[in-house]
Amino acid sequence: MASNTVSMPSPVCLIENGSDSQLHVNPLALQILDGIRQPVVAVSVVGMYRTGKSYLMNKLAGQREGFALGSTIQSHTKGIWMWCVPHPTKPDLTLVLLDTEGLGDVEKGDQKNDCWIFALAILLSSTLIYNSKGTIDNNALENLQYVTELTDLIKVKSPGKAKPGQEEEDEEEDTQYVRFFPIFVWAVRDFTLELKIDGRSVSEDQYLEHALSLKKGSNKKVSDYNLPRQCIRNFFPSRRCFVFGTPASPDDMIRLETLQESQLSSSFLATTKHFCDHVFNQSPIKTVQGGHQVTGRMLGILVSTYVETISSGSVPCLENAVVTMAQIENQAAVQEGLSLYQNGMKGALVFPVSMDEISHQHQHWETLALEAFMKRSFKDNDAQHMKVLGEKIAEHYTTLLMENEDISEKVCCALLKDLSTPMAKKLKDGFFAKPGGYELYCVDRDAIVAQYRAKPNKGVKAEEVLDQFLKEKDVESNSVLQADQKLSENEKQIAAERERTALAEQQKRMEEQKRLEMEKTLEDERKSNEKRLRLAEEKMREEMESRRREAERALDSKLREQEELLKKGFQEKASMMQKEIQGLKEESKGNVFTNTILPVLSEGLRTVASIFEYKSMKRMFK
Template sequence: MTMDCPMCLINNADGELCVEPEAIDYLMGLKQKVVVVAVVGLYRTGKSYLMNKLAQKRSGFALGATIQSKTKGIWMWCVPHPEKTDHTLVLLDTEGLGDVEKGDSKNDAWIFSLAILLSSTLVYNSRGTIDNDAVEKLQYVNELTEMIKVKSSTDDEEEGEGTPFMQFFPDFVWTVRDFTLKLEIDGREITPDEYLENSLQLKTGYGKKISDYNVPRECIRNFFPSRKCFVFPFPTIPDNIYRLDSMDEAELSERFREVADTFCRFIFQESRTKTVIGGHTLTGEMLGHLVNTYVETIAKGNVPCLENAVLAMAKIENQAAVDEGLAVYQKGMEDVKALFPVDIDQLSEKQLRSETQATEAFMKRSFKDENGEFLKALAVAISNHSADLFKQNKDASEKKCNTLLENLSAPMDQGMKEGRYATPGGYELYCNHHDNIVAQYRAEANKGVRAEEVLEQFLKGKSAESNSILQADKQLTENEKEIQAEKKKTAELEQEKATFKEKQAEMEHKIENNRNRQEKYLKEMKEKMEEERKQQQQEFNRTLDRRMQEQKDLLEKGHKGKADLMTKAIEKLNKEKQLEMEAIIKKQNALLDDYKQQAVEQNKKQKDLLDEYYMLKHSKAEQQDSCTLL
């Protein structure tokens, strides 16, 4: 499914934000992982051109040649990622900030916040230079703690430190357009990155003026520890700007093209797959859920909470994972279902293989199934479907066996009607036909799991008929009749033993299947838990590294007081993470122990049923033996 041109993802009409169903539907159908790049900045600064360049198209996002903002709301373009296989590059072009026709800074702040919440790389586009005015225009960073909450239980003071935000904020790229100055400091040539870092340096000292200067810079440094800068010269002469989207690349300045190409390479190679708290990577479908949740929350006048949004998305995704796992199981069982009836070995082997595939599919898609409720739901759904399949297989076996016996016994039934066995020597003739039916029946292949049980019922049904013929046969003496009756009882007992073995084999297979399934579930659960802990640790390590780098920079620039505060923040972060991981491990171990206990109880019930069945059959056999001796 290719998106040939951008579509509006979030509409901004009269200051009200709402999602566009068509765009959400497109995302919901996108199963690949996504790299999300959003561009924000003042209106009429050329944001759309950069996004078209990333899409590797000459046109697509609207380029404005007048003083009016062309992009309203947030527009989306999904294209195949140029370098990451099985990934989609999602480009988000946002409405220009500071549009005088709109005159709504609150609305701008929501657009900016959504760009941050949804992206893995945020491109901030400005014009001219990175001076104090340019930094202050990035005012929406200062309002983030009021616009977004990381955890529902975290107070504003803790979030204001920036560390919780740092764990989910996108990488930050500042693109400076129409840059005309020399990249020099004190006569030394510097890189664009050094230019950005120099512009974000804090001033030492105290007082309102210094505080006002430092606050926006501290916010940018705290919230966006991963920063990159590109400076673009004028692309062409001013008279040609209006036709920038239709100009041939060769008409643009060589330096501008070089910077644009370097910018694109950086985005393609360095932009990370979109993740949420916990290090979970997102697909397009999951991104669609997030868009819905965030916009609905804003529309209700509430502050978006990342933790709540992720939990809501996890619930939807985990239920979808259950449905997907069950669908995998059902599809896996289709070919064996078409062969019903089959023997218990064939059905059990296929059932175990399909269930393993279903669990793997579930584990691949699920995340934050912290109480294991969705994995249990999948197990119950598979168990119910499996029970139905086993019943269908039994019913098919019973039907096939009954039909076979009806066909085989039809000549004998006709002989009974004609009185063929109501003559001297008729019992011997009847027994020959009877034994021939049993022999032919046993020789028939693929009768399924109820072959012996159906035969036992058939023979019991013929018992009264056989006794009647035996007693009426005048050729046999009374002693011979007793001997024949004894032989018949022995044959019936042997048939009951065969039926018991058939039933016993079926129940033992169920117990073995349960044991194998439980072992596989435990293995999958442990691997999934370990994977999620690893993702969380990687996310934490990345945050910690950035914090430590920030601390180092503060010390080097003489901000010892702020560096000391940073040290305390790092120590607090380490302690909180240690406690959090201990709590997670404790909870996961409790979940595993609970599952193991349930498995033990389930296996015991199955074993008790088998023992009970065995005892009943054994007791009945002993009674029959006693009657025979008497």
Template structure:
């Protein structure tokens, strides 16, 4: 579903007590988006023109409040969802954040969490500043230095580990953090370093260069630069001239494009083109793509975590979101199965072949639906739940089909024997030679019964039961028929016994064939399920390897820079991080065999369970 919003709405607001709240209106909008989302957040000091860039990405001149005074207009985090302009099947979620350093607010803790939320929620983070990227501008981005304290990757296994929060795994942030874009507004300088023309990206790299030395001043200077270089997988820079004269800036929203400075419009166009082309779908740790509905749930998870005073944990967030999605995936898949089986259910009674073939086909679709939506079901908890639900529903269907067959066969025999019962009441079979007439009429009815179609699985069993019930009346007619000699009666008795035995053997053979058919169908269904799971796992492994490969590439680039500029000690530490990432990448594939080994035996044998009445 592609949502069309006429303007932005508040996604997350903060109250006077510093608590964050996810707005229901925004959550409802996100719940309606089942497509993957590309999430672009803009952060920066207040009154630096952040909202204008978001409006341009939305393809509009206005929308996010710009304001024309020193007062910050954006409070909390505002959201605008629009169809992606160049990628079908995706939605663009634009997040405009409350300006950092707002003098009216005076709460740096709130600023830190706003910045943290923007990092956690986005696939591309745009940092907006004014003037130049000098040391003052970098130091104002001090929020990035606190991320290792506000975010952790692994869940704490015990309270004693809380002292280790921050720093231990922050080298892995590069695997999961958004790409970083620095937008420099009202830039008036020449892009020139040491008399040589440079690109915007080279200008940013120059501004992020580290200093040699171990003094406190050098450490303070390097820290935010090291965090930016280490945490974000890619960096990009755009510089913008002032869009218009100071007088015109007060009415920027109403200005037409031809009224704006051409160089500003050219930079804006390049910025938008880059964001549209390079910003990827928001993914979770492990590479799972996030839909609009999942994004709303993810935002709620992080808001609840922050409000509780805990450190935001990527693992915990993924597990919590996975539990929500996996439960929904079970419900959706079961709905697919039930809906698919309705057609065969309408035809009851049918043969076992009809039920098992439909079950095999529809359950494969249901499993596919589950696999498509589920993720991180490491212990197959939700796959087991789905299979148990499908299995139980299947057993109930078999019972329903069996009962429908039972009713139909009994009703059919009742109708077929109606005239014969009337003759019995009138004593037509009680005369001399009556047993021969009785057998002739009975056999004709049985033959007619056999010729009737669509009796279902209970046809032979019901017939045997019916004939047993009529046994006493047949015996009375048989033994009182004076026409039959003693010898003829003995021969007839043997014939009746043989006929009954043949019917029983026929019924047993039919049950055996049906049982073999069901077992074969279940085996094929299990093979299909394992194949689907294997395909999903291989895809997830590739995603995780790509995730780690990009992280390694980013670290290697940084390693080369450090070595080139003489930071050998820092480069050696980075080399250790690279080796850890490479080792983790190599170990990813080991989970496949273990997982698939557990998939084989996840379904209880409901077909032979106590709850199933086998014919």
């Protein structure tokens, strides 16, 4: 499957509810999710069995068929089924629809299983649709009993990080759920009443909020009445309601899947369209703690992590799941960045090349590799994965430098051998063993050097190989010089001094080339360090901004809830929220992260940069 397309003609089972009463993840579904690299909008539906959940999900998929509807009193959906489709209004996103098995199935008779299905629907979605029939009354809310158990089924923070003796922290943790829970949509099916309260017409949302109003009092009956309502108000930051009239006559309802739209109630169709438009336009991208967007691949990691945790008898923890996902994604981001660099350098270079060219390509492809890493990675707070990528790129660059040197040396040696072959034959034949032979020898040798220098694309070993060549020829030239009877002893001494000067000049050329190469390599490392530091700080600021917005959304929700409590006369409950609201205000300003986390992380990144530079110096002076 391509990274920007989805090809699923029909739903597949994502989480199977096995005969062993255990939940199992379908490998095929994970494979499909793994191929989706786009961010996903995950919409799940929960509710009592045989309430028409699957019909709504098929409408969201833009299909008449797909999720099994069934026409009997038996529940058809078992476990959680998944259908990934292109988002109908946002082409850069994928819509993941999750249809859950009906709650309260008498054939199943396993309330704990229902709880886990409900919890998984919340954990995996960015919008949760609760589907019910009739009206939102006390009975309907009692059917939503699972919401009262969420703090036992889902943990926000790892229990191991709680401080001993601070029970208050556990209580405060309950209020953290509003940061991470999905948008809540209540779909009321077969609604036949008028939307009126105390004789006054109200909207669907007002109808829901009225049904969630709390009663005053402290006895058990009032507490039982308030509990599910308070949980919904506490846990879900955004709530919407849609009421659907009866779509067709009772006789036609059993074949709802095959009915033409012309056979359905016009008001039902209008509500369905309004409902679908709302889900398409208002459902956010699935995110995890820190506001990081979830791709299909990452959603698959979450599914596996949560189901494995439940199967082990433990409680899913949002923080632990994010840490696990970050570890997997950051390792993949390292490999993706490294592969991009390696493939880019391989395609861009044909050895031998100059130091300027290999340095230019290195800087270009390293930048792209780091940007690819940054785009995919998250919660790499100590920059450990970036450090690994930097080290691997540096190692590969060193390998390429050595390979370039080896090939350059071979090319230069082969060129000099080819150019000097005629001269070697002359020497063997005694051509230079005559008066004036030294001058003839120098003409031929200087011609070889001139031709060698004129040949382009010799690479970084050009001067070093030439230096070695001329040193080897020094003994040979001295023999020819001493044998030349045309020259006086004084002339021979002058010629020998000239030879030594020429060799010294060539050695200077070679040393200058090496110095420039060393400086270039160190400059490359300095630029790489600056680049890593800049990109990492940008990433940290982005993640901090996401956290700030996360706190801002939670603050907005809590302020609205506090205002509602005060309006209804629950001053004590409203006052109890003040401490948390104050904390959220501080977080929403971003002061906590800017003043504490950023300086520490920046210092850590500079330390990493110093390590890279030290390693480069060692490499250069070996």
